[in-house]
Amino acid sequence: MIREVLRDLIDKLSEDELREIYNLIKLARENAGLAYEYLARLSRRRLGRHTPMRGSMPPLVKRYVNAEVVSLPPPRFARRLSVEDAIISRRSRRSFRDEPLTLEEISTLLYLTAGISRWIYGAYGLARFPLRTYPSAGALQPVELYLSAHSVAGLRPGLYHYNPVDHVLEKLREGDFSRRLIDIALGQEHVGEAPATVIMTVYWARTRWKYGDRAYRYAMLDAGFAGENLYLACEALGLGTCAVGAFYDDELCELLEIDCVDEIPVLMFPVGRPSNAEET
Numbered sequence: 001m002i003r004e005v006l007r008d009l010i011d012k013l014s015e016d017e018l019r020e021i022y023n024l025i026k027l028a029r030e031n032a033g034l035a036y037e038y039l040a041r042l043s044r045r046r047l048g049r050h051t052p053m054r055g056s057m058p059p060l061v062k063r064y065v066n067a068e069v070v071s072l073p074p075p076r077f078a079r080r081l082s083v084e085d086a087i088i089s090r091r092s093r094r095s096f097r098d099e100p101l102t103l104e105e106i107s108t109l110l111y112l113t114a115g116i117s118r119w120i121y122g123a124y125g126l127a128r129f130p131l132r133t134y135p136s137a138g139a140l141q142p143v144e145l146y147l148s149a150h151s152v153a154g155l156r157p158g159l160y161h162y163n164p165v166d167h168v169l170e171k172l173r174e175g176d177f178s179r180r181l182i183d184i185a186l187g188q189e190h191v192g193e194a195p196a197t198v199i200m201t202v203y204w205a206r207t208r209w210k211y212g213d214r215a216y217r218y219a220m221l222d223a224g225f226a227g228e229n230l231y232l233a234c235e236a237l238g239l240g241t242c243a244v245g246a247f248y249d250d251e252l253c254e255l256l257e258i259d260c261v262d263e264i265p266v267l268m269f270p271v272g273r274p275s276n277a278e279e280t
């Protein structure tokens with residue numbers, strides 16, 4: 001059956017298209033990334049594929065309109081550390097003291113990672129257009145932040161989504177999801193032992209709207225920039241974190257109730273006060 005369908009498809013393809021598919025299959029069997037890079041390669045021949053911009057721009061900010069909202073205190077910038085010092089002292093830290101975080105620390109961390117640092121007029125025809133603390137391809141801002149709170153003073157344990165427009169948390173579900181996160185992260189204990197874990201996704205459909213095949217690469221880069229913000233913000237706040245990329249995607253998507261197609265998880269960041277052993 002599949003053979004027949006494929007044979008039928010092949011009959012309808014041009015020599016050029018056949019060659020492209022052949023190359024793609026050869027590359028994909030070696031490594032999926034090679035196949036993606038082949039398809040996303042920007043050449044004059046392929047340029048048309050990269051700028052579709054069909055239909056209206058997807059919303060720049062995800063909102064859970066019916067969710068209970070938790071106000072965050074204003075971010076506080078103690079300026080204890082220079083950027084130079086934060087860059088040099090940054091390390092991945094996987095062991096945390098058994099102490100709660102404060103809501104002010106969470107507020108500052110989320111703001112510095114992916115908050116709105118300026119509003120401009122007129123971009124993409126919008127009267128008010130946000131810009132973020134991280135640079136973003138086409139300013140399309142695919143990064144979404146979720147928080148799994150395990151021990152944060154003044155915040156019930158649960159799953160939250162960060163809404164940068166109002167600088168609030170939207171409550172998705174109450175409960176302690178620390179054990180579940182450890183299981184999803186292939187048993188990595190630090191993901192659940194921290195008082196809070198930030199989960200970063202990219203809603204890359206936003207970037208795809210403008211950049212087509214190139215979008216996946218750009219969205220990953222955006223996430224990398226925001227991830228470094230998070231690391232450096234932790235250093236500045238006297239906190240520690242570790243980027244965690246090893247996790248079962250489908251299970252994390254199920255926990256966050258996202259589709260794993262237009263929005264995909266990219267990294268988890270357990271956050272806490274580093275234990276003495278980690279402070280050196």
Ligand SMILES: Cc1cc2nc3c(=O)[nH]c(=O)nc-3n(C[C@H](O)[C@H](O)[C@H](O)COP(=O)(O)O)c2cc1C
Nearest residue numbers: 090091092093094188190242243244245246247267
């Ligand atoms: C994309 C990415 C994925 C990572 N995944 C994990 C992970 O799953 N578990 C973990 O403990 N560390 C993970 N790390 C942290 C690296 O192991 C760490 O950055 C590296 O050992 C260098 O140490 P440093 O960050 O202290 O310089 C990841 C880092 C990056 C950038």
